Amino acid sequence: MINITFMVNHRKHSLEVKPGEYLIETLKRLNIHSVRRGCDTASCGVCTVLVDLKPVPSCATLTARLAGKNVTTVEGIHDEAGALADYFGLEGADQCGFCNPGIALSVHALKQQSSPITEADIKQALTGHLCRCSGYVSQVKAIMAYLKDDAHV
Amino acid sequence: MSKTRVVNQVRPSVDGKGIMQGRKGYTHDFVPDDALIVKVLRSPHAFAKITSIKTDEAKQLSGVHCVLTHLDFKRKAHTRAGQGYPEPSPHDTFVLDYYLRYVGDEVAVVAADDEDTALEALSLIKVDYEVLEPVLDFEQAKDNNIRVHPEEDIYEMFPIGFDPKRNLAAAYHMEVGDVEKTLKAADVVVESSFYTQAQAHVMMEPHTVHASFDVYGRLTLYSSTQTPFHVRRIISQTLAIPLSQIRVIKPRVGGGFGGKQAIHGELLVAAIALKTNKPASLRYTRQEVFESTYTRHPMRIDLKIGAKKDGTIQAIDCYGLSDTGAYGEHALTVFMVTGSKVLPLYNKVDSVRFHGDVVYTNRTSSGAYRGYGAIQGNFALESLIDMLADKLAMDPVKLREKNMMKEGETSPIFEIMGEGTEGTAMTMDSCKLDVCVEEGLKLSKWHDIYPRKQTNNKIKSVGMAIAMQGSGIPYIDMGAATIKLNDDGFYNLMVGATDIGQGSDTILTQIAAEALMTEVENVAVYSSDSDLTPFDAGAYASSTTYVSGNAVLKAAESLKAMMLKEAARVLHVKERDITFDGKTFKAADDEITLSSLSNQLYYNDEQKQLTATESYVGHKSPPPFMAGFVTIEIDPQTCEFEILNYTSVVDCGTTINKALAKGQIEGGIVQGLGMACFEDVHITKTGRLISNNMLNYKIPGVHDIQSLTTMFTDSFEPSGPYGAKSVGEIGIDTPPAALANAVYNALGVRLTSLPITPEKIFKAMKEKERNHA
Structure with missing residues (x-):
């Protein structure tokens, strides 16, 4: 041990x-x-x-x-995850949700980036996150909208 | 329709926030601390018979509580399929069996204090196998000398064409008119054989179940299932425990797609719990999910279409051969859907035939999978329609528009074919397929691209397909809902309906809130608990919005009538003299709020609990329709291609939740594109699965799809709740045929076997060159 x-x-x-x-x-x-x-x-x-x-x-x-x-x-990012969930909901990106906590953490990590975050950055951040429900496009849109309102874009 | 406030809107899922924040919700989050860990010893052989099995050493290992083999179970054939009872699937499966019929079949089960001990115990079980020659090729299975099911104690519940001596799990035949005669007289006949593969579900949450006894001594299971009530029934029947002693709870489920519409591990943990009197927990490894649950049925479809020179389709002749693998769960029903939810698309034919066989092989079973049967049939039919258009030198879209189903029309197939039994006649009270096609052409910029456009060294092309599905299984599958009025005027909604991530808790809450003229926040939903919620057949056959949704609407209307009666009593007026706006009951000179009324009913005078329970079983299964258009860019040298966009225009009646409906369609499209483009299971020569993990079995990732365009037509189904039809499966149907058609439009080669990989296209190009040379 x-x-x-x-x-x-x-x-x-x-x-x-x-x-x-x-x-x-x-x-x-x-x-x-x-x-x-x-x-x-x-x-x-x-x-x-x-x-x-x-x-x-x-x-x-x-x-x-x-x-x-x-x-x-x-x-550890409880409120932030809750805020992101609202954007997922509006885009129809929240379904079974099994992959969502991991995605919320990758979005949190992405927010540490100093340069403006692009769609390509979001796709890069989602690369390791497989999702069988959403088809991804809605996730990317939801994250983009969230980051815009959160002033990271 | 009148204006709605809560349905036909965007509403975030009722549990979306809690799930994103990682709150406890899924089956494995609730495993009792003292649960035994259950592990399964699985067959290394595709076909074998256990000649001896010794468990002494395993049982003696410290920390092992229980080892069970086939010798510990009374032989009782059942089907794993979660379907209405009696099931149209053969009872051909035993909890544990001395015959092993695929690599991964269950040999023995161990329960230990921890996982390491359980795994060590598995290695201490000594099994002698008589290894048998397997049947691995489904085209060689029928009437093969090797019998996959040689045992005598298996049976069908009613005639489904079950004939294990011939390796037939099921067979079917139907004909309208005289197909041979019509084909003979037709100006043009096209025909081809199409192959579809075994697609894996790959829901993100592996199959998980645990069982324990509550303080009343009843067996309680938590299961990641799509059919909690069927699970309860099958456990009772198979393990001979009274139904009254079993409770099945379905917590949040991390995706199903049909993959959790059968028993997977429930019988084993229940048996362990009963034997040891201890809680027991089984979570499938990802390898077990791939090897030992089931896949989509691989099929060969031989299809013929006869038409007049002007493009009038006169006859469709379809023979199908379906591979059910080792066990026949959903064998017949999947196969029948290949006809019943595909062929009525072209309803003006003089004759139509659909027949074929579902065969056993020594491979991982096939079973329910989103769009089951329909995606296979759609690939064949919608490919052959483009081939017919080509032969007639007609535009493929115009050919479809001329022949396809329209509002107010019907098809004789509806009455002949149901799921496992006869069907139900119906006319299309809502069918906006023509609008779907028209809008899709615009949104996909079809006319700018069709058939192809050269861009630098690449070719851009488009392809399309149309599809239909159903909304539940009429006269068979029932959904029920209970709504309870609480003090302060809020409601509980209890539904048997099974949310597996598709959002049924949310849309059923919306329907209740709309009917009760309140907000979603004022309705607390609880679902899928066999003790506390009324019955529902489960989440399958695109049933929840339509069947369970109708039950919720009926329950809300009933409760509203009860509330009006109480308000009338309190206000001393007649019910018809009261108006209710969701918050206040108003009479001419007096009023009472719902909050006050409900408080009075709980605490003050003539106290009573108002609760309404209603059930719904469909009298028809109104199909949703869609048109799908894919835009691809392909390199003619390497044949590598990219999906640039997929346009979906859908008629699902009213969308109860616009965001969730879009999610259902887009998720289905991408899952369908996975099947169209690259998903496939591979086995070795001896039947071992190679693609048994998520490295070897690729599903679409974020970079595989550039863009999705999704639109819903204005449509209203009179028999649906607020005009809704189903939307869960229709999305997956069109991608394979649309892609095959786009590849043909780009390069002039016709791919008839899925998946359509660059390698296959390349080979087809070479062959075409050789034929021209």
């Missing part, structure tokens, strides 16, 4: 982890339920979280490597 200290949603956690333990499992231990499993091969984007504001698949990120890092799950 390895003892590590890291931040999850701005709260400090010190805990023992197995060397092969993935972040998705650790987060479950910390009672975070928003990070769900979609594929087992780090290819669907459902379990995306932010490590130091960069999106990573938590099913393929070893917790032991996160000492001193800041992990953000959608619980």
Whole structure:
């Protein structure tokens, strides 16, 4: 077992982890339920979280490597995710929603970009996020509208 | 129609915010802390018989609570299909069986304290197999010497053409007029065979279920299912537990698309819970979802059309061969839809024949999948219509306009073919297919591009197809709703209808709010809990808006009548002398607010709970219609192509929620484009699935689609709630044929097998060159 200290949603956690333990499992231990499993091969984007504001698949990120890092799950951007949901709703982009928390986090990461955000940037940010419901076009439109009103475009 | 305030509007989903914020909602979020982890040992062989199975070592492993094999179950054939009862699917499946019929079939099941222990226990089960030669090619299955189902204790519930001695799960035949004769007399006959592949659903949430006992000792299952009431019934029948002892709760579901319209793991966790008296949880790995749930039915469709020189279509002759894989869930119903929801598009024929076989093979089963049967048939028919136009030297759109279904018309097929049984005669009280085509031509800039346009080194082209679907299964599938008035005048809406992400909780709330003249926020919805909500057949067959929606509308009207009666009593007037605006009951000289009335009914005088429950079963299945237009850009050297735009113009009657309806169409289009362009399952020579994860099985990503144009025509279905028809499946039907037609318009090669990949187009081009040389 390895003892590590890291931040999850701005709260400090010190805990023992197995060397092969993935972040998705650790987060479950910390009672975070928003990070769900979609594929087992780090290819669907459902379990995306932010490590130091960069999106990573938590099913393929070893917790032991996160000492001193800041992990953000959608619980850490609660109000922002709620605001984004309104835009998804207006575009018909919210259906089963299984991929949505991960997308909200990637949008949060995108907002850190200093230059104006273009449609190409949004598509790039959604690249790792598979969605079987929406057809994507409405998601891109919703995110664009959200960022416009949020003054990031 | 009169103006609506809540329906036919854009409304965000009632649960959209909570889901985006990651609140607990899906099945796996509610697994009890002390649940045993269930894992399944699966067959490594496409066809084998268990000669011996030893579980002692696995059972002795510390942390293992239970190991079950076929020896632990009383043999009782069932079907996994979640359909109305008696099911039109053969009862050909056992909870666990000594025959294994595909790679991934269930051999044994283990429950342990944690996943690692469960997996270790699986490796300790010793199985001796007699490996049998499998049938993997569905075109060789019928009357093959190898029988996929050699056992004697399987049966059909009523005649569906089930004949396991011939590897037939089902067979069907119908004919109107004399097809052979009409074809003989026709000026022009076109024919071709079309192949469609096994498409995987790839809903983002894997199949998940857990079972536990509540304080009353009843078995409670949480399941990511599309059919909670069918699940309850099948568990009771198969495991011989009284129905009264089972509760099935469907929480939020992360996508279904038909893939969760059958039993997957529910029987296993229920059996483990019963055996151990402990909660048990099973979540399919993605590999299990691919290998051991089911896919779309692969089909070969042999199609012939006869027409006059002027383009009048006189006869359609369709033979279909469908591969149901190892088990026959939805075998007949999917196959019949290939005829019933496709062939009536061209309803003015003198004769039409639809027949064929659904065969068993040793492959992962086929089952329900959005647009089932229809997408396969549509690909064949709408490709062959363009081939006919070509032969007649006629414009393919004009050929369609001349022959297609119009408002006020009918087709004899509606009465002959239902889903598994006879159908229901109906005329098209709403059919704006002509408008869909007309508007689509404009929106897609068809006339600027058709058939092709050279742009630098590439060719831009367009292709189109039309489609129809249905709205529920008439006289069979029922939906029910209960609405309860609370103090302060807010309502609970309880529906059996199953929201699987398509937004039915939202649109049913809108219908209730519209009818009760209130806001969505004043109606609290709860759905799909076999104890607490009334019955609903489930989320399938494009039924929820139309069938469940009608039930909600009826319940709201009933409750309103009850409220008026109470208001009349309090105001000492006749009911007919009261008006209600959603907030206040007004008589000539007096009034009472709904809030006051409801408070009085709870606390003050003549107290009572007002609750209305109503049911609805369709007397018809009004089809939504659409026209789909794809614009592609293709490189004639490499044959690589890009989807530039897909234009959809849809007649689904009134859109209850404009945003969600658009979501249904666009999601369907992109799922259909995945099937048209690249999605395919691949197996090895011995029947092992290669494309068993999301790296090897690609679904469309954000870069695969440039733009979607989606429009709804003004249409009103008199029998639907506020004029609505269904919208869940119609979107997926047109992309394969539209793409095949666009490729033909670009390069002059006709692709008749899906998916239409650049490699296949390239090969067809080479062949065409050789033939010309």
